[in-house]
Amino acid sequence: MKYDCLIIDDEQMLADNTAEYFNLFGVKTAAVYSVSECREFLKENTTRLLLLDINLGDGSGFELCRELREDTDIPILFISARTSDDDQIAALHIGGDDYIQKPYSLGVLLAKVKVVLKRFGQRREHKNKSYSDGRLTVDFDARQVFVEGGLVKLTFLEFKLLAYLIQNMNRVVSKQELFEKVWEDKFTGDGTLNVHIRKLREAVERKPGKPEYILTVWGDGYRFSGEES
Numbered sequence: 739m740k741y742d743c744l745i746i747d748d749e750q751m752l753a754d755n756t757a758e759y760f761n762l763f764g765v766k767t768a769a770v771y772s773v774s775e776c777r778e779f780l781k782e783n784t785t786r787l788l789l790l791d792i793n794l795g796d797g798s799g800f801e802l803c804r805e806l807r808e809d810t811d812i813p814i815l816f817i818s819a820r821t822s823d824d825d826q827i828a829a830l831h832i833g834g835d836d837y838i839q840k841p842y843s844l845g846v847l848l849a850k851v852k853v854v855l856k857r858f859g860q861r862r863e864h865k866n867k868s869y870s871d872g873r874l875t876v877d878f879d880a881r882q883v884f885v886e887g888g889l890v891k892l893t894f895l896e897f898k899l900l901a902y903l904i905q906n907m908n909r910v911v912s913k914q915e916l917f918e919k920v921w922e923d924k925f926t927g928d929g930t931l932n933v934h935i936r937k938l939r940e941a942v943e944r945k946p947g948k949p950e951y952i953l954t955v956w957g958d959g960y961r962f963s964g965e966e967s
Contacts, residue, residue, distance in 0.1 A: 739783045743767040743851060746776045746799070747791040747817065752840075756789070759844045765851060773797035785812065787855055789838075792818040809894050811922075813854045817842070869904045871964055874942055874951065876904060883942065890941050895920065899934050900942070903952060903962035912959040935960065 742765045747753040753769035760767035770779050773796050788806070792799040803814055819840040835854065838847065869876040875884040881897050883890040892900065899920050903911060917926040935954075939946040953961045 741766050741768050741783060741785040742855060743787045743789060744776070744779065744783075744785040745769040745789045746771070746773075746794065746802070747789070748772060748793070748795045749791070756844060756847070760848060760851065763848055765848065765855070771795070773802050776802065780806075786858065787812060787851060788814045789817055789851070790814055792816055807894075811894075811898060813858050815850070815854065869907075869964065874964070876901065878905075885942055892938070892941060896934055896937055896941070900938050900952075903960060904964065907962050907964050910955045910958050910961045916959065 743757075743760055745753045745757055745767060747756075747769070748771050750769075750771050753771060757767040757769040768779065768783070768785075770776050771794075773794050790799045790803060794802070799816060799818075803816075806814065813835045815836045815838055817838045817840060836850070838850070867877070867879055869878075873886055876882075878901055881894075883892055883897065883900065899916065902916065902920050913928065913931060916931060917923055921930075935952060936946070939949050939952055942951055943949045951962055951964060953963050955961050
């Protein structure tokens, strides 16, 4: 089943009340109360946004966010009663889109959720659906890559990096831009990026040591050289 929002919070009454309020105003919402329940829910359902508590009975919201970011780029809004600036910085650093303090106003929270859902939906709509040049085919919606007709397996971040480079085809993309747009993290290091670039080249280039698609622009960043057929 498809949902607009999933709430993960071990305060069951608060989670249920928030979900009920959102549903009354047309935001289809479900609630679960633990890390394990979230995992099980996402095996059978999809959601466009997560409201994630930092303190969960069977684990940390931070760790769950890291886990989810391996497979999805949907917005994740942290909710917590903790007031530490370090927590807020950590939440944004590991891939959260915002940090919401408890107790919160349901009306204000609903308005924020609607804004995020609208922005995320527009971002998806404006992306090209696919790229193909006769040798390399990338289906952005299905998150699939084919080289000479054969399916190539990429991790979520490898695919996200390739897709971002293609969608900025023939433009030099700086490392800092890739850190912010792909990893959504200003502090990702060169080493991590270099490893992902190397793996992408091994996956899609004829000769990874002499790339035709993913070109290094020394001192600036990378450029995807392509032309759709």
